[in-house]
Amino acid sequence: MPQFFDAHLDLAYLAEVGRDMHAPLDDCRGRLLPASITLPSLRDGGVRACLGTIFTEAIAPDGTTDTPEASYPEGDALAAWRAGMRQLKLYQAWAEAGVIELLPKRPSNTASPHEAGTPSAESFRAADAPLLLGILMECADPIETPEQLDEWADAGVIAIGMAWWRGSRYAGGNGLGGPLTDAGRDLATRMDELGVVHDLSHLSQHATDDLLAHTDRVVIASHSNCRALLDGEANPDWQRHLSDETIAEIGTRGGIVGLNLVRNFIRTGLKRNDPNDRPTIDEAVAHVEHVCELMGHRRGVGLGTDMDGGITADELPRGIDTPSDLPKLCDAARQPRVERRRHPRLRVGQLGEVLGAGVARSLRAPAYLAARRASSAQCAHQSTG
Template identity: 30%
Template sequence: MRPIFDGHLDLALFALAHNRDMTEPAAVSNRREEGMTDALERGLGAVSLPDMRRGRIPVCQSSLAARVNRKTMPVSRLDLDFGTQAMAHANAQGQLAYYRVLEEMGEVALIRTAGDLDRQWERWERHSDSDLPVGIIVSMECADPILGPDQVESWWEDGLRSVMLTHFGHGQYAAGTGVEGPLTGRGRELLARLAEVGMTLDVSHLAEESFYDALDHFPGPVIASHNNCRALVPGDRQLSDPQIRLLLERSAVIGSVLDAWMLVPGWVHGKSSPENVTLAAVADHIDHVCQLAGNSLHSAIGSDVGGLNHMPSDFHTIADLQKLEPILAERGYSEADLDNIFHANWLRHFRGWLPDS
């Protein structure tokens, strides 16, 4: 199996908001959740550390996800909304604590440096069939838990290595999915500090004006961890072709995402069924980025695996990311292209931008 680097997951959020143990297979968690009705995704989990090992995923970015109270998210409530930044901060620190405990348990390896990344990757190359820890680069989905620009350095010391400025609606620092507007004044100050410490800016979820504003003001490394293409699916959550071209100029990697509402036009959370959505749609978005770039050096996977009620119908756990290989191979993607998309592009970004020590 070809190793996969997944550019976006929310492992701590699922653990702490859904009370779901990431060290047991999703099938086991799903049986525990039979009959529970407090969230749409109960019994429909598709990601866990054992499933990642089964699907040969040595490394992912996994988020700290918390935000100041907004009601615009189009999925089941996941308890990532908090009334104040102080509370969002405390929750995100709790998610970080979860990753740290998983590391002490030998379940994950937190990756803070380029050396950590190389060691993790080599370890999996040497022992492909064992119970190795899953590598996690800690990212942040919405910067609201960072109380202000002065706190960037302490988050960096905590091991945070990439940051999305906002999520859905208006955040403390930028406008996000579903709304319009530029960065806030504090958003610009935050960007300057993020650049100073060497943090990767993840532009996923930025509203269009905030997107251009952020790229104008941020001289550092840029990615779009989980983002599909507006040419295929209308809507501000997707990147337009001009946005993708600008990201290509910045050498960004763009992760294609599996959530059905970002894969096909007209899909509505809580109403549509994933029946007619398949992994072939993910390949369409990967292909669109590759066609715009003229190569396979910018497209990757940022699966954002959530409940099976909004994942492709031929996808049952995260191990099924491997099914993308024959789909892309059939479309003419070479072995080298598949390596780029499955892991080499993300590896190049993080080997280049994580600190040496």
């Protein structure tokens, strides 16, 4: 079985909304059913490493929120800290119980911001090994001040996306827009000093451009797809998807784009609330191809499935319902049609090699070597490329 690194899973949030993360899918309870994700389903599907999120979002001024368990009054830094801390403590409890293994804390900084990383194929994780998990903060509001980042990094946070849909005290989000704030610049500088990785997913275009101008470090987009394949700026949600220029810049810096499997992030025009109107696996693979073509190589794409990230299994591509279906992406990527696409350096099988490989490559600090090694045990395990 191929092994995968998934760069975006809202595991703690799912537990907060009532899911038994230790149960089989049929018995997991909670919201967002039918479900795709529990810790056993990840193990059964060959997901051996991931970035697990601390997901929070400010309540709208009118008091509405779709995520009450993870929400806090806008501008209330202490309430945001408490919301984030609840999820952090869940990950720490799972680690103490031995069901996950947290990636090492507080890496030393990288010698070069564009250092190449090549995972080793020799360290496939055993099927019964704990899930190797790095903590990704999705919306930075739980960090009360940039100076407090040290405490979160000490606790295991290794990557941060500064905003979600509404934005944060640090950056504009993809829903409401806005720039990187002065506090966001200070936070970005401290992230660079500590070796914490920047995640562009959910940043507004303005904030993305500001951040890329502020830092020259490796950046990732943990769970984003290609704007050009989703009606461009005519799409009302255009800022949620990556421009060709941003994708190319991520590749230039040695970063990774994680393929998002949420159905309306793969194809537009789908019927609302129709579980039978789902994109195809081939349409998902088209985003992989587009990223590879823009970057000029195949090292810059991985998986950031976002399974059960506010959706159910019915909102994934047709034929993918659980992590056990992920090898179908590899099979589709190895079809001969790939060879006929524009990029001459992509041979049959090569895209199958890169799916699931990668987000860990952009975690450059020495302490992240374990994640890079785990991420190599992907589709290449059964590819001929």
